[in-house]
Amino acid sequence: MKLKKKTARKKEAVRPPRPEEKGEPKRTPVYLVGDYEMVADFTTLCSSHGYFVFFHFNSPPEQERLLDSRFSKKSAQIPKDISFALELTNIDLEQKRLNLEQLDRALPASTVIASSSVTVSATEQSSWIKHKNRLVGCSALPSISEKPLIEIAPTAFTPTGTVSIVQRFFQSVGKEIELVQDRVGMVFPRIVCQMINEAAFALQEEIATPREIDVAMKVGANYPLGPIEWADRIGLEHVYAVLKALHTDLGENRYCVAPLLKQMAVSGSWWHRAHAPNEERNSA
Amino acid sequence: MVRHLGVVGAGTMGAGIAQLAALSGIEVSLYDINGTILRQALERIKTNFKSNWDKRELTENQTIEAFGRLHPRTRLAELNHAEIIVEAAIEELRIKKDLFRHLEADTKPTTILASTTSSLSITAIASSTRHPEKVLGLHFINSPGAARLVEIVRGQQTSAETIRRAIEFTAQLNKTAVVTQDSPGFIVNRLVQPFYGEALRILGERIADHEQIDRIMRAVGDFNLGPFESMDTAGVDQCLSVTQSIQDQTSGESRYRPHSLLKQMVDSGMLGRKSGVGFYKYNGNEK
Numbered sequence: 001m002k003l004k005k006k007t008a009r010k011k012e013a014v015r016p017p018r019p020e021e022k023g024e025p026k027r028t029p030v031y032l033v034g035d036y037e038m039v040a041d042f043t044t045l046c047s048s049h050g051y052f053v054f055f056h057f058n059s060p061p062e063q064e065r066l067l068d069s070r071f072s073k074k075s076a077q078i079p080k081d082i083s084f085a086l087e088l089t090n091i092d093l094e095q096k097r098l099n100l101e102q103l104d105r106a107l108p109a110s111t112v113i114a115s116s117s118v119t120v121s122a123t124e125q126s127s128w129i130k131h132k133n134r135l136v137g138c139s140a141l142p143s144i145s146e147k148p149l150i151e152i153a154p155t156a157f158t159p160t161g162t163v164s165i166v167q168r169f170f171q172s173v174g175k176e177i178e179l180v181q182d183r184v185g186m187v188f189p190r191i192v193c194q195m196i197n198e199a200a201f202a203l204q205e206e207i208a209t210p211r212e213i214d215v216a217m218k219v220g221a222n223y224p225l226g227p228i229e230w231a232d233r234i235g236l237e238h239v240y241a242v243l244k245a246l247h248t249d250l251g252e253n254r255y256c257v258a259p260l261l262k263q264m265a266v267s268g269s270w271w272h273r274a275h276a277p278n279e280e281r282n283s284a
Numbered sequence: 285m286v287r288h289l290g291v292v293g294a295g296t297m298g299a300g301i302a303q304l305a306a307l308s309g310i311e312v313s314l315y316d317i318n319g320t321i322l323r324q325a326l327e328r329i330k331t332n333f334k335s336n337w338d339k340r341e342l343t344e345n346q347t348i349e350a351f352g353r354l355h356p357r358t359r360l361a362e363l364n365h366a367e368i369i370v371e372a373a374i375e376e377l378r379i380k381k382d383l384f385r386h387l388e389a390d391t392k393p394t395t396i397l398a399s400t401t402s403s404l405s406i407t408a409i410a411s412s413t414r415h416p417e418k419v420l421g422l423h424f425i426n427s428p429g430a431a432r433l434v435e436i437v438r439g440q441q442t443s444a445e446t447i448r449r450a451i452e453f454t455a456q457l458n459k460t461a462v463v464t465q466d467s468p469g470f471i472v473n474r475l476v477q478p479f480y481g482e483a484l485r486i487l488g489e490r491i492a493d494h495e496q497i498d499r500i501m502r503a504v505g506d507f508n509l510g511p512f513e514s515m516d517t518a519g520v521d522q523c524l525s526v527t528q529s530i531q532d533q534t535s536g537e538s539r540y541r542p543h544s545l546l547k548q549m550v551d552s553g554m555l556g557r558k559s560g561v562g563f564y565k566y567n568g569n570e571k
Binding site for chain 1: 425431432433435460462463464465467470471472474475476477478479481482483486489490491492496497499500501503504505506507508509511538539541
């Protein structure tokens with residue numbers, strides 16, 4: 001049952017690009033752009049690990065979270081001297097393309113970009129830019145930014161050196177790395193979103209109430225969260241984006257999005273949220 | 285409050301439920317058509333009680349009392365004191381329908397009839413009775429003793445009163461209960477399908493290997509066990525048969541199509557922990 005890794009890469013124990021803690025001389029600047037929740041999460045993560053973060057949201061919410069202004073700054077402009085860039089858009093792929101084109105134009109060819117590749121493969125993204133070899137995919141979803149592991153996916157164009165820069169960057173913010181193949185959905189987002197999709201089918205068939213579904217999976221299958229709770233943490237818009245991308249990419253019925261999930265994603269509702277429909281409607 | 289329970293079938297499931305109920309202070313009539321199986325079941329329960337006593341989970345008196353609540357029966361008519369009868373016979377619709385028809389004829393009109401089926405329709409089983417409103421499913425996830433969850437399955441005709449009494453009964457057994465409609469796989473077996481199915485797909489498409497997938501699901505998803513560790517623990521054959529059964533019941537819905545790797549492994553005897561090799565190799569309890 002052992003699979004051979006298609007891309008053999010040596011593990012290097014290189015010191016992470018982290019500035020000296022003593023006296024706080026100069027912090028390494030990084031640039032983060034993309035969907036609000038993930039940019040906010042990663043800004044907090046990076047600034048607490050010794051970086052200075054310039055960030056920009058695709059569309060900021062009405063009420064923004066307070067971010068540490070000593071070590072981070074909102075900036076629509078991309079500073080030329082940043083050492084690393086993260087593109088974190090899952091939902092609006094047109095916007096993602098604009099962001100990447102902009103990063104590609106503004107940054108020297110040697111600056112590496114890690115880009116969320118859960119709704120479009122990193123290889124496809126690299127076809128949008130001129131310096132294809134600077135891009136590496138990574139798994140980004142709201143609510144998993146603080147987890148101790150991140151999946152990264154090199155593209156067909158990524159040289160080993162670029163991969164190890166990305167590895168070192170994520171290690172420097174406290175993450176273990178799993179190198180996976182560059183496919184839409186990667187590992188965790190694909191599995192968890194399909195679990196939520198199945199729960200949405202069960203809900204629209206009125207098999208049980210949302211609360212009962214969560215209780216059943218936590219008590220009966222020992223899951224840390226029920227699928228309805230997962231969807232709440234991640235945000236249904238992101239779940240929908242992943243599912244749609246899987247369906248487009250793989251073209252199989254198995255990845256059809258549950259109509260109820262789609263409806264609720266576009267209308268911005270889900271059970272634990274303020275606009276939640278009446279949960280007990282199924283228990284008649 | 286249930287004072288008297290009837291259990292039909294003294295196999296692992298039936299004996300497990302009888303043992304659990306006796307420990308919860310309920311008088312239990314345990315029926316099996318086969319006297320030998322019945323005697324063996326009682327011996328097993330006695331051994332289990334003895335070990336509870338040895339581990340000081342029960343006092344001597346509690347052990348004797350609990351065992352005293354078990355009454356072996358070889359005639360269905362002897363179950364007529366029971367307020368609830370739980371059927372745990374083999375998973376065959378014809379046999380269950382037959383049993384339910386006889387049970388209804390031999391018991392009080394108020395007796396609730398429950399099936400422990402995991403793969404048959406409660407509505408179909410109830411169709412052989414004249415009062416399908418008092419028929420429902422009680423699906424114990426895992427063995428009755430270890431289960432923390434019972435799925436209470438509502439057939440198309442099951443009454444609200446029957447459901448209410450079943451909820452009360454599961455509370456007496458100290459289990460968490462959820463109510464589900466009579467639909468393939470109910471809640472848990474159906475909703476775990478993507479956890480296994482997508483993991484197998486990801487492995488099959490060579491996106492990551494099984495160890496990576498398990499590591500990712502544990503670290504990012506906070507799961508206790510990754511999908512492959514979990515399949516090895518449950519038994520690869522068990523996983524295949526559940527998936528296959530849901531697919532059959534849904535007339536081949538593609539979301540439940542078993543992965544070819546599962547079939548290959550079952551055909552090769554790679555069943556997981558119990559056979560020493562599954563997705564991982566095992567040495568005793570160690571991976």
